[in-house]
Amino acid sequence: MVTTRSPFSGVRPTDESHRVTTLELFFDLVFVFAFTQVTQVTQLMADDPTAAGALRGLVLLALLWWAWCSYAWLGNEARADEGVVRLTVVVAMAAMFVVALAIPESFEDLPGGLFAPFVLAACYAVVRLSHLACYLVAAADDAELRRQLLLTAVPVVAACGLLVVGGALGPPYQTGLWALALLVDYAGIWLVGTSGWRLRSPAHFAERHGLIVIVALGESLVAIGVGVAAQPVSVPVIAASLFGIVVLVSLWWMYFDVVAHVAEGVLAAAQGQERSRLARDSYTYLHFPIVASIIFVALGMKKVLEYVSDSEAHDVTDALTGAPLIALYSGVAVYLLGHVAFRRRNVGTWNPHRSLAAAALLLLLPVAWQLPALAALALVAGVLAALVGYEVRRFGPAREQVRHLRAEST
Numbered sequence: 186m187v188t189t190r191s192p193f194s195g196v197r198p199t200d201e202s203h204r205v206t207t208l209e210l211f212f213d214l215v216f217v218f219a220f221t222q223v224t225q226v227t228q229l230m231a232d233d234p235t236a237a238g239a240l241r242g243l244v245l246l247a248l249l250w251w252a253w254c255s256y257a258w259l260g261n262e263a264r265a266d267e268g269v270v271r272l273t274v275v276v277a278m279a280a281m282f283v284v285a286l287a288i289p290e291s292f293e294d295l296p297g298g299l300f301a302p303f304v305l306a307a308c309y310a311v312v313r314l315s316h317l318a319c320y321l322v323a324a325a326d327d328a329e330l331r332r333q334l335l336l337t338a339v340p341v342v343a344a345c346g347l348l349v350v351g352g353a354l355g356p357p358y359q360t361g362l363w364a365l366a367l368l369v370d371y372a373g374i375w376l377v378g379t380s381g382w383r384l385r386s387p388a389h390f391a392e393r394h395g396l397i398v399i400v401a402l403g404e405s406l407v408a409i410g411v412g413v414a415a416q417p418v419s420v421p422v423i424a425a426s427l428f429g430i431v432v433l434v435s436l437w438w439m440y441f442d443v444v445a446h447v448a449e450g451v452l453a454a455a456q457g458q459e460r461s462r463l464a465r466d467s468y469t470y471l472h473f474p475i476v477a478s479i480i481f482v483a484l485g486m487k488k489v490l491e492y493v494s495d496s497e498a499h500d501v502t503d504a505l506t507g508a509p510l511i512a513l514y515s516g517v518a519v520y521l522l523g524h525v526a527f528r529r530r531n532v533g534t535w536n537p538h539r540s541l542a543a544a545a546l547l548l549l550l551p552v553a554w555q556l557p558a559l560a561a562l563a564l565v566a567g568v569l570a571a572l573v574g575y576e577v578r579r580f581g582p583a584r585e586q587v588r589h590l591r592a593e594s595t
Contacts, residue, residue: 196323197267199260203386205393208266212256212274213400215281219249220404222288224483241292241360246477247367248309248348252281254469255316257393261386262330263323273319280311292359302359306352310345317341333381340373375470379461384452387460391449394468398440401476402433405483409490416494421501425493425559428566429486435569436479436520439539439576443587444524451531467530475523478516485513485562492558505558514550517565518543538579542572 223245256265256277263270283304290301317338324330344366351362384390409429413422448467455463488509492499505513521543525536546568553561577584 195268196270196325197264199262199264199385199389201386203261203264203389205389205396206260206264206266208271208274209260209393210396212265212278213396215278215285216249216253216397217400217404219281219285219288220401220480221407222285223249223480224404224408240364243477244360244363244367245288245291246480247473250473250476251370252309252312253397255313257390258382259316259320259323260393261384261390262320269322270319273315276315277312280308283308284312292356294355300355302355303349303352306348310349313341313345327383329381330383333377336377337374340369340377343373344370379458379465382461384460384464387449387453390464390468391445391452394472395441395445397476398479401479402437405433405479405486408483408487411487413490413494419494421493421559422490425490425562428562429490431566431570432482432486432517432562435573438573439524440475443584444527446587448527448531463530467527471523471527471530474519475527478520478523481512481516482520485509485516489558489562501559502557504554504556505561506554510553510561511550513562513565514546514553517569518546538572538575542568
């Protein structure tokens with residue numbers, strides 16, 4: 186008699202050779218939509234450039250990031266497309282999609298429907314608590330990992346409770362409670378340490394984070410296109426689009442040309458708890474400013490495209506000021522400084538040229554405040570193109586060696 190095995194039963198552990206599964210890629214599509222929704226909230230920040238508005242955008246991005254990271258760790262422990270992990274990922278996708286739907290109303294609920302802040306918080310809790318339950322199953326008889334998960338459950342459950350209470354109460358308590366929830370979650374995970382975590386496949390973990398960077402860059406491309414979709418094509422629109430492409434290609438180049446390869450090699454060389462700590466520090470924590478900054482850069486570029494394409498609302502000589510310009514310039518600066526911190530944690534050295542480029546962009550911000558929006562974007566593109574050109578020329582032999590070794594190992 187042939188016994189049919191349910192696709193949702195059992196757990197299939199991973200090993201060093203494990204790579205990203207198609208279900209994980211499918212899972213990331215939900216985050217593409219969620220990032221798009223957060224962009225709408227950051228768009229509102231441009232109209233209300235207050236500290237509270239900035240905090241709200243960061244809270245939403247941090248919530249999405251922490252949920253995504255938790256499933257990146259789970260997918261490294263057990264295959265995401267097998268057994269109970271598959272079921273959990275599907276449930277999480279559904280709940281996260283509802284979270285994304287509620288994001289535009291997350292701080293200003295619209296009448297006539299469910300209370301969006303509570304819906305968002307409750308569904309987010311489903312995502313996080315389902316992850317914990319599934320991880321406990323995937324841990325099987327690994328007593329040290331199960332102990333680590335139970336310790337981790339303390340800040341996770343506390344944070345989810347604060348989110349739900351804040352969502353139920355709504356303004357004016359909501360922002361403070363949600364920010365506190367994130368502080369409890371982020372600090373709590375750090376304080377419980379990494380003594381029980383296992384990182385079975387460095388290649389899988391590095392690839393997962395590389396893919397989410399691609400997702401953020403892709404969302405930025407969409408933001409550029411959406412910004413001019415309803416407007417006629419013109420010379421300023423083409424110029425702004427090309428400058429935007431230069432910015433995004435430069436951001437892509439600086440991460441994927443060498444940095445991603447070196448980081449994966451360092452992670453693979455580490456063993457035991459050192460590997461887990463390195464993964465937590467370099468990827469779970471230090472990739473957040475890298476990914477979040479790309480979303481804010483997208484806001485700035487989208488505004489530039491709106492300025493140069495809508496001749497009725499703006500003149501081509503109008504300056505881009507306020508939150509959109511700050512998001513563009515400081516977003517690129519934070520991206521570069523995120524790389525500096527990433528390198529420092531991985532190989533123990535500083536990156537002076539990226540630090541100087543970040544400082545230059547911040548110093549140029551008052552100058553850009555006086556320039557036409559198109560010129561302000563061109564200035565960012567010029568700084569990044571010059572930085573990439575310098576690195577290619579300055580580190581040419583080392584770059585080729587890293588990429589050659591990477592090609593041999595794959």
